[in-house]
Amino acid sequence: xxxxxxxxxxxxxxxxxxxxxxxxxxxxxxxxxxxxxxxxxxxxxxxxxxxxxxxxxxxxxxxxxxxxxxxxxxxxxxxxxxxxxxxxxxxxxxxxxxxxxxxxxxxxxxxxxxxxxxxxxxxxxxxxxxxxxxxxxxxxxxxxxxxxxxxxxxxxxxxxxxxxxxxxxxxxxxxxxxxxxxxxxxxxxxxxxxxxxxxxxxxxxxxxxxxxxxxxxxxxxxxxxxxxxxxxxxxxxxxxxxxxxxxxxxxxxxxxxxxxxxxxxxxxxxxxxxxxxxxxxxxxxxxxxxxxxxxxxxxxxxxxxxxxxxxxxxxxxxxxxxxxxxxxxxxxxxxxxxxxxxxxxxxxxxxxxxxxxxxxxxxxxxxxxxxxxxxxxxxxxxxxxxxxxxxxxxxxxxxxxxxxxxxxxxxxxxxxxxxxxxxxxxxxxxxxxxxxxxxxxxxxxxxxxxx
Ligand code: URA
Numbered sequence: 203x204x205x206x207x208x209x210x211x212x213x214x215x216x217x218x219x220x221x222x223x224x225x226x227x228x229x230x231x232x233x234x235x236x237x238x239x240x241x242x243x244x245x246x247x248x249x250x251x252x253x254x255x256x257x258x259x260x261x262x263x264x265x266x267x268x269x270x271x272x273x274x275x276x277x278x279x280x281x282x283x284x285x286x287x288x289x290x291x292x293x294x295x296x297x298x299x300x301x302x303x304x305x306x307x308x309x310x311x312x313x314x315x316x317x318x319x320x321x322x323x324x325x326x327x328x329x330x331x332x333x334x335x336x337x338x339x340x341x342x343x344x345x346x347x348x349x350x351x352x353x354x355x356x357x358x359x360x361x362x363x364x365x366x367x368x369x370x371x372x373x374x375x376x377x378x379x380x381x382x383x384x385x386x387x388x389x390x391x392x393x394x395x396x397x398x399x400x401x402x403x404x405x406x407x408x409x410x411x412x413x414x415x416x417x418x419x420x421x422x423x424x425x426x427x428x429x430x431x432x433x434x435x436x437x438x439x440x441x442x443x444x445x446x447x448x449x450x451x452x453x454x455x456x457x458x459x460x461x462x463x464x465x466x467x468x469x470x471x472x473x474x475x476x477x478x479x480x481x482x483x484x485x486x487x488x489x490x491x492x493x494x495x496x497x498x499x500x501x502x503x504x505x506x507x508x509x510x511x512x513x514x515x516x517x518x519x520x521x522x523x524x525x526x527x528x529x530x531x532x533x534x535x536x537x538x539x540x541x542x543x544x545x546x547x548x549x550x551x552x553x554x555x556x557x558x559x560x561x562x563x564x565x566x567x568x569x570x571x572x573x574x575x576x577x578x579x580x581x582x583x584x585x586x587x588x589x590x591x592x593x594x595x596x597x598x599x600x601x602x603x604x605x606x607x608x609x610x611x612x613x614x615x616x617x618x619x620x621x622x623x624x625x626x627x628x629x630x631x632x633x634x635x636x637x638x639x640x641x642x643x644x645x646x647x648x649x650x651x652x653x
Pocket of ligand 1: 324378387392393394396397
């Protein structure tokens with residue numbers, strides 16, 4: 203056994219694995235398995251794993267190594283067991299952005315279409331928001347369900363909105379925390395293994411990936427975003443999970459609201475058929491792909507019709523109410539946005555000059571939300587659910603001087619002043635606008651389709 207024996211011997215063996223990877227060689231599947239098992243059992247120190255992660259960052263992984271690492275991470279924990287079912291299970295994953303609240307709409311919509319949606323999401327990361335933080339702005343809402351509780355809820359009402367439980371891919375949880383502090387997050391194979399080990403543990407039949415590109419995306423470069431999508435599709439398809447990706451724009455915030463409770467309110471408006479156009483277009487496009495990978499729609503038209511029906515009939519909104527109730531939240535938020543946390547200071551921000559809005563820079567907006575207290579600087583920071591922005595200006599809009607373009611929601615005056623400065627930097631008026639297409643490509647196991 204590679205890693206058996208006393209600490210000193212094991213440390214030496216791990217050092218040879220690091221050395222091989224550092225020199226551009228490959229580790230065998232059995233070596234990945236043993237290494238990840240030993241790391242999860244606290245038998246490999248973080249300093250060695252950090253060195254290996256940095257070697258992977260520079261050298262990459264062969265397809266065989268990536269498959270072995272993903273499987274080892276997946277097998278480091280338990281999987282969701284949805285029992286004997288006649289209904290397909292699907293999920294969606296977004297690589298993250300600012301104002302991206304599509305999960306809050308899609309989970310109840312797809313459950314209302316009759317599918318099982320065991321949706322596992324994350325917290326805000328850097329300037330990007332996280333679905334768990336948004337959900338927790340609903341008074342009482344619990345995202346920390348244990349695995350068996352989540353399974354039971356999905357069987358009962360078709361959906362659970364949860365965080366990574368301690369049972370799911372524990373190796374990923376530890377590796378991700380290490381990557382975060384060792385500058386090894388931005389590695390395509392490590393990102394792909396991390397995301398797919400968790401998604402595959404949900405036991406879903408189909409997965410739709412929303413891979414963002416543009417200045418506010420985790421990977422702003424479209425080529426890297428496409429490679430990440432292709433890598434994740436390869437991992438999913440090889441493990442029996444139909445996986446499709448859409449490449450979508452994150453060179454401006456999605457929708458109007460950015461900030462936790464404000465985004466919940468906008469998602470509810472979307473489920474009431476009153477959402478902003480870009481949010482609804484992307485939600486329908488992702489939802490149609492989810493129905494298609496699940497084999498629950500004949501074609502895209504049929505899928506769009508089904509999605510439209512659950513919004514118009516109120517079935518999706520009812521399902522959101524049921525999910526909130528099941529997870530301990532106050533379902534009154536669905537009918538009364540005043541039941542969500544409210545920021546005490548609201549300020550209108552007006553266009554300082556007339557002209558065409560050329561950019562609304564999402565990174566600047568995301569960082570301003572963090573500064574307002576709506577995101578975390580450190581992992582254990584508490585967040586203020588009420589703060590954020592509602593920005594009505596879109597790239598390409600012609601605006602008059604003094605026209606209201608945004609509302610700031612802040613805890614106090616000094617927060618509102620800093621937020622106004624952030625808007626002055628983020629909203630650029632005057633240069634030509636060249637926003638990215640909202641949905642640029644559809645990627646499947648068969649190739650890349652420009653849209
Ligand atoms: N999200 C994840 O879950 N893992 C990564 O590596 C990056 C984003």
